[in-house]
Amino acid sequence: MTKGSDLFVAALENEGVERIFGIPGEENLDIVESIRRSSIQLILTRHEQAAAFMAATYGRLTGKAGVCITTLGPGALNLSTGSAYALLGAMPMIMITGQKGILSSRQARFQIVDIVAAMKPLTKLSRQIVSPKMIPSLVREAFRVAQEERPGPVHLELPEDIAAAECEPIALVPTHPVELPLASPGALDRAALMIMEARRPLLMFGAAASRPRVTPDVAQFVLRTQIPYFTTQMGKGTVPGGTELYMGTAALSERD
The missing domain is CATH 3.40.50.970 (Thiamin diphosphate (ThDP)-binding fold, Pyr/PP domains)
Structure with a gap:
C-alpha cells in the first residue's frame, strides 16, 4: 500500500x-x-x-x-x-x-x-x-x-x-516537454521586412521576453542588429546591461 x-x-x-x-x-x-x-x-x-x-x-x-x-x-x-x-x-x-x-x-x-x-x-x-x-x-x-x-x-x-x-500503488504519469507556439515562416519574414524597412526601428520588450528560454536569443538579436530598445517593468533584464542601446523603462509614471 x-x-x-x-x-x-x-x-x-x-x-x-x-x-x-x-x-x-x-x-x-x-x-x-x-x-x-x-x-x-x-x-x-x-x-x-x-x-x-x-x-x-x-x-x-x-x-x-x-x-x-x-x-x-x-x-x-x-x-x-x-x-x-x-x-x-x-x-x-x-x-x-x-x-x-x-x-x-x-x-x-x-x-x-x-x-x-x-x-x-x-x-x-x-x-x-x-x-x-x-x-x-x-x-x-x-x-x-x-x-x-x-x-x-x-x-x-x-x-x-x-x-x-x-x-494501491499507482503508476506516475510520464512527463513530456512543454510545446511552445512557433510563428509561421511567413510571419517571421513579414516582421523582418518591417524591421529592415523601418527608418528608426525601436524595440519594446515585455515580460515574455525575459523568460530564460527566450532571453539569450533576444539579447543576441539586439546586439547584432544594434537596434535601440526599451522595456516594460517586467521586461527588465532581457538584454545584458552595459549597452548604450538601452533607452529606459516605460510605464513607470503617467507621462511615460
Missing part, C-alpha cells in the same frame, strides 16, 4: 522538483514528512507570502514551475499576493495547501476557508484532491498547465485525510 502523501511527493519528484518553499502546519504534516524522506529540499520561510514570491521568482528565472506549500485557511490565503504576482508576470508556480479532512472533521468550520474557490481568479487552475488515486494525473496536469503558454500559478489542495490515506 502507498500513502497519499508519499504518492504526492513521488509525483513531484517525477516532475523534477528539487526544492519546495513553505511553512509546515498541522494539516500538511503528512506531506512534510514525506518530503523529509524524499530527495526534495524543504526551504522554510518566515511567512507564506515569502514562500509564494520565492516559488514564483524561481519559476521566472528557471522556466520550471516553482513549488510552495502552506497549511489551510489563513496560511493558504497568505499565498494570494504571490499568486497574483505570478499570474500577472506569467511565472510558472505550483501552490500546495493543506485542508481539514473532507471525509470527516471534528473541528466544525474552524479555519476552514474555500481556498479552491478563493484561488480561482488568481490562478490558471485550482483543484482539490479528493482521492489518492487522483494524485498522479492531477499533479501532471498542474505542472503542464503551469508551464504551458501563458505560464502562471496553479493551486492544488490536499486535505489531511487524503494525504494520510493509503491506496
Whole structure:
C-alpha cells in the first residue's frame, strides 16, 4: 500500500522538483514528512507570502514551475499576493495547501476557508484532491498547465485525510516537454521586412521576453542588429546591461 502523501511527493519528484518553499502546519504534516524522506529540499520561510514570491521568482528565472506549500485557511490565503504576482508576470508556480479532512472533521468550520474557490481568479487552475488515486494525473496536469503558454500559478489542495490515506500503488504519469507556439515562416519574414524597412526601428520588450528560454536569443538579436530598445517593468533584464542601446523603462509614471 502507498500513502497519499508519499504518492504526492513521488509525483513531484517525477516532475523534477528539487526544492519546495513553505511553512509546515498541522494539516500538511503528512506531506512534510514525506518530503523529509524524499530527495526534495524543504526551504522554510518566515511567512507564506515569502514562500509564494520565492516559488514564483524561481519559476521566472528557471522556466520550471516553482513549488510552495502552506497549511489551510489563513496560511493558504497568505499565498494570494504571490499568486497574483505570478499570474500577472506569467511565472510558472505550483501552490500546495493543506485542508481539514473532507471525509470527516471534528473541528466544525474552524479555519476552514474555500481556498479552491478563493484561488480561482488568481490562478490558471485550482483543484482539490479528493482521492489518492487522483494524485498522479492531477499533479501532471498542474505542472503542464503551469508551464504551458501563458505560464502562471496553479493551486492544488490536499486535505489531511487524503494525504494520510493509503491506496494501491499507482503508476506516475510520464512527463513530456512543454510545446511552445512557433510563428509561421511567413510571419517571421513579414516582421523582418518591417524591421529592415523601418527608418528608426525601436524595440519594446515585455515580460515574455525575459523568460530564460527566450532571453539569450533576444539579447543576441539586439546586439547584432544594434537596434535601440526599451522595456516594460517586467521586461527588465532581457538584454545584458552595459549597452548604450538601452533607452529606459516605460510605464513607470503617467507621462511615460
